[in-house]
Amino acid sequence: MEDPPIEECEHDDINKTEQDTQMEESKQNNKDVEVAPALIAVHPTQNSVAVSVGSDLRVFNVPEDCAVTLVDESGGASHNDSIRAIKYGANGKLFVSAGDDKLVKVWSTESWRCISTVYSEKRVSALAVSNDGLHVCFADKFGVVWVVDLPGVDGSEAPLNRKAVPLLGHYCSIITSLEFSPDGRFIVSADRDFKIRVTVFPKKPLDGAHEIQSFCLGHKEFVSCLAFICTPDYLQGILVSGSGDSTVRMWDVISGSLLDTCEVGAKAEQLKFDTSEANCSTVTDICTIPDCTLIAVAIQSLQGIMLLSCNLPSETLSVVKVVSIVGENFIPTSLGSSISGGLLWMVTGASKLSGSDHSSLSRVKVISGFRKSSPDSLEQEPVVLGDCEIPGGAKLLEKLQGSISIDEKVFLAAAEAVKTAMCNLLIKKQYSVEKRECRKRTRNDKKMR
Amino acid sequence: MLENKANPTINKSTGLPRKRFYRARAHSNPLSDSHFPIPLSPSHVDYSLHYPQLFPSSDQINGSKIQFADIGCGFGGLLISLSTLFPETLMIGMELRDKVTEYVKERISRLRVANPGQYQNISVVRTNSMKYIPNYFEKGQLSKMFFLFPDPHFKEKNHRRRVISPHLLHEYAYVLQVGGIIYTITDVEELGEWMKSCLENHPMFEALSQEELEADPAVKLLSTATEEGQKVARNGGQTFQAVYRRIVPAS
Numbered sequence: 039m040e041d042p043p044i045e046e047c048e049h050d051d052i053n054k055t056e057q058d059t060q061m062e063e064s065k066q067n068n069k070d071v072e073v074a075p076a077l078i079a080v081h082p083t084q085n086s087v088a089v090s091v092g093s094d095l096r097v098f099n100v101p102e103d104c105a106v107t108l109v110d111e112s113g114g115a116s117h118n119d120s121i122r123a124i125k126y127g128a129n130g131k132l133f134v135s136a137g138d139d140k141l142v143k144v145w146s147t148e149s150w151r152c153i154s155t156v157y158s159e160k161r162v163s164a165l166a167v168s169n170d171g172l173h174v175c176f177a178d179k180f181g182v183v184w185v186v187d188l189p190g191v192d193g194s195e196a197p198l199n200r201k202a203v204p205l206l207g208h209y210c211s212i213i214t215s216l217e218f219s220p221d222g223r224f225i226v227s228a229d230r231d232f233k234i235r236v237t238v239f240p241k242k243p244l245d246g247a248h249e250i251q252s253f254c255l256g257h258k259e260f261v262s263c264l265a266f267i268c269t270p271d272y273l274q275g276i277l278v279s280g281s282g283d284s285t286v287r288m289w290d291v292i293s294g295s296l297l298d299t300c301e302v303g304a305k306a307e308q309l310k311f312d313t314s315e316a317n318c319s320t321v322t323d324i325c326t327i328p329d330c331t332l333i334a335v336a337i338q339s340l341q342g343i344m345l346l347s348c349n350l351p352s353e354t355l356s357v358v359k360v361v362s363i364v365g366e367n368f369i370p371t372s373l374g375s376s377i378s379g380g381l382l383w384m385v386t387g388a389s390k391l392s393g394s395d396h397s398s399l400s401r402v403k404v405i406s407g408f409r410k411s412s413p414d415s416l417e418q419e420p421v422v423l424g425d426c427e428i429p430g431g432a433k434l435l436e437k438l439q440g441s442i443s444i445d446e447k448v449f450l451a452a453a454e455a456v457k458t459a460m461c462n463l464l465i466k467k468q469y470s471v472e473k474r475e476c477r478k479r480t481r482n483d484k485k486m487r
Numbered sequence: 488m489l490e491n492k493a494n495p496t497i498n499k500s501t502g503l504p505r506k507r508f509y510r511a512r513a514h515s516n517p518l519s520d521s522h523f524p525i526p527l528s529p530s531h532v533d534y535s536l537h538y539p540q541l542f543p544s545s546d547q548i549n550g551s552k553i554q555f556a557d558i559g560c561g562f563g564g565l566l567i568s569l570s571t572l573f574p575e576t577l578m579i580g581m582e583l584r585d586k587v588t589e590y591v592k593e594r595i596s597r598l599r600v601a602n603p604g605q606y607q608n609i610s611v612v613r614t615n616s617m618k619y620i621p622n623y624f625e626k627g628q629l630s631k632m633f634f635l636f637p638d639p640h641f642k643e644k645n646h647r648r649r650v651i652s653p654h655l656l657h658e659y660a661y662v663l664q665v666g667g668i669i670y671t672i673t674d675v676e677e678l679g680e681w682m683k684s685c686l687e688n689h690p691m692f693e694a695l696s697q698e699e700l701e702a703d704p705a706v707k708l709l710s711t712a713t714e715e716g717q718k719v720a721r722n723g724g725q726t727f728q729a730v731y732r733r734i735v736p737a738s
């Protein structure tokens with residue numbers, strides 16, 4: 039049989055891709071509107087609590103009841119653009135911050151001195167510290183995860199401005215979250231293309247991570263957050279993830295299999311939250327409450343948090359209850375908890391508020407009373423603490439929020455900004471049909487013959 | 488069988504799809520966002536759509552899975568040669584360009600009609616292989632992956648668009664079973680060097696020996712079976728191949 043004549047491929051080159059232009063464009067467009075959500079992180083033994091808003095990093099020392107002054111004599115640059123990720127690591131010995139200014143700063147939590155400033159080539163979207171404190175991993179906006187080693191953690195070495203090397207890559211998808219498994223064997227990365235990848239963390243990370251353990255596939259929208267549940271019976275940990283598909287899912291990282299799905303969106307809708315907008319049930323953050331197998335979930339448009347219970351023997355996830363925050367328009371942008379302490383810390387806020395005298399807002403709240411009597415019920419009712427009941431009280435709030443009380447007007451402006459911030463962060467840029475057509479016409483790789 | 492007269496896209500004398508109805512842009516940009524469906528996971532790939540005779544209903548699981556993947560299959564020449572060489576093996580071509588994919592689909596369905604019982608084991612899917620390979624294949628599912636005459640992306644800053652790269656090799660190592668083989672060929676010397684060095688430097692791949700290359704029937708097809716290969720041969724061009732086996736890394 040004769041083969042049909044065929045169009046042949048040609049070795050010419052594409053000068054500029056859609057994505058390149060898209061990235062450049064979003065840089066320009068976002069300059070004036072780009073707001074970053076406020077973030078919170080809690081030291082594993084609650085020695086300190088950190089909040090970031092915009093380029094501002096605020097830390098409060100809880101046992102000593104005083105604000106912390108960060109000292110940066112590393113010779114590296116200081117944060118000058120939105121911080122996108124903060125994390126404690128190495129059992130609380132280290133703290134890392136990174137973001138749009140392409141700086142990754144490693145701090146000692148003993149002295150709160152910056153012990154290292156790492157320069158990233160691209161903006162940083164996620165961070166993780168290896169359990170032994172020897173490596174910091176960060177993800178950039180092109181989907182590459184970088185690793186840098188930190189031999190001088192204990193402060194014995196002079197501050198180092200080290201160079202990072204690529205560890206692994208998600209092909210051109212923004213990485214939203216990075217986590218080490220509790221046993222340190224795996225590094226897990228989640229992206230905006232619905233993917234969760236579990237990679238074996240190698241013995242020599244600087245040579246790259248070659249072995250993929252599994253992919254956890256099943257989310258139908260971007261994956262926004264990851265967390266591990268770890269109990270003495272499950273030391274290797276069970277992974278949970280939140281997504282724009284309004285679900286929280288539970289995974290076995292060894293096989294990548296989906297163990298259970300919890301439709302938190304359906305539950306939130308039952309409660310008749312403001313369901314008028316699209317994506318109202320996007321999961322924006324999840325946080326495990328370490329002494330029990332409870333997971334706190336932040337959901338866009340939910341004033342408060344949803345509590346899920348994870349039943350490890352039966353590998354199921356179920357909604358325990360919603361803890362509402364009344365009287366304030368408080369939709370958390372970030373959650374944190376410590377191993378001890380039994381408190382859930384929350385922050386809501388954003389940087390670069392427009393139409394307001396204040397350039398940013400952060401509001402901190404705490405929920406206490408998590409103790410489980412049976413797998414699916416709580417012994418006590420979780421309660422939202424009043425401002426003066428929070429450890430550190432007014433002093434802590436003054437430091438972490440910037441002021442003790444917050445004007446209602448700022449709050450409203452912030453609520454809007456918070457929404458934008460979360461959207462920008464998570465949702466892919468959508469082009470109108472005309473714009474896409476126009477872009478196509480102006481592309482120079484198009485060659486009809 | 489489709490009515491030829493009713494279908495102007497089919498060449499009446501050959502019964503094969505006409506080229507001019509399947510013209511496409513010379514290159515696709517692998518970074519641009521997709522407008523095609525993506526299976527949620529490998530278990531969501533509907534084999535009954537791809538291999539209807541072998542999988543009469545979509546809920547049927549007969550145990551066999553796709554084992555060969557031709558990445559950037561172009562007009563499908565390799566799949567067609569492999570189909571009769573390995574009649575028991577399921578294989579799929581992955582192609583980014585919509586019209587090219589449609590062409591291959593049509594070509595396969597014509598061959599199935601003209602040769603009853605044959606060409607049932609090959610199919611094609613429109614997708615961006617650089618992003619969605621894990622959505623199609625499980626860990627260790629594939630025994631062969633082919634990368635024939637991939638787009639060269641000459642500029643340094645466009646190297647990240649190359650379909651063989653250090654990062655993407657991790658994914659290929661993941662979907663390939665131990666002992667599985669990755670075949671690459673190009674007429675662009677620089678790209679040939681690049682693909683070879685990426686594979687050489689990856690701890691999960693080792694080169695096939697000369698004897699192994701000679702004994703492998705798939706190797707013979709690399710420069711002859713595809714449209715691009717035939718074009719290069721017609722023009723008397725040189726080709727550069729790299730064929731590597733997936734191994735367990737020495738730890």
Ligand SMILES: C[S@@+](CC[C@H](N)C(=O)[O-])C[C@H]1O[C@@H](n2cnc3c(N)ncnc32)[C@H](O)[C@@H]1O
Pocket residue numbers: 047048514515517558559560561562581582583584587614615616617618634635636637638650713714715716
């Ligand atoms: C030069 S042609 C070679 C085609 C065929 N292998 C041959 O030898 O004739 C390269 C092909 O790869 C396809 N391609 C490029 N990037 C791709 C991607 N990311 N996913 C799937 N196909 C891709 C192109 O559309 C094109 O058809």
